[in-house]
Structure formats: structure tokens, C-alpha cells
Amino acid sequence: MTIMKIRGIQKSFNEKLILQNAEFDIKQYSRIGLVGNNGAGKTTLANIIYGSIILIKE
Structure with a gap:
């Protein structure tokens, strides 16, 4: 079972x-x-997954 998909x-x-x-x-x-x-x-990706960095879809 997949719990997270990153695309x-x-x-x-x-x-x-x-x-x-x-x-x-x-x-x-x-x-x-x-x-x-x-x-x-690495840290940036970890922070994105954790939710510390919010991505804005443009």
C-alpha cells in the first residue's frame, strides 16, 4: 500500500x-x-515532506 506519492x-x-x-x-x-x-x-526535500516548507503550485 502506498502511503505517499510525490510527483x-x-x-x-x-x-x-x-x-x-x-x-x-x-x-x-x-x-x-x-x-x-x-x-x-536533502533537507529541503525532508522539510517539504514534513510540511515545514509549503509548495505553491504555479
Whole structure:
């Protein structure tokens, strides 16, 4: 069972594009991790999922 679907997330800060067209599903009982270089957008994505950052659909 899928508990969360992420489709087409884009996020930028000023002119710097942090996330572009992020897409994934999280299934029930899954363990997930965010891995990447410094500045790759891991914390930003985690904050979007958690709800600390609100995305505005344009």
C-alpha cells in the first residue's frame, strides 16, 4: 500500500534550482533515506515532506 506519492516537485531559492521534477512513492512499512552531496536538497526535500516548507503550485 502506498502511503505517499510525490510527483513533479520543484523548489528553488532565488535563482538556484534545488529540486526539479522529483517523483517517488513511499510504501507502507518502507524504510527510506536521503543520500546526496552537501547542498543537493536533502533537507529541503525532508522539510517539504514534513510540511515545514509549503509548495505553491504555479
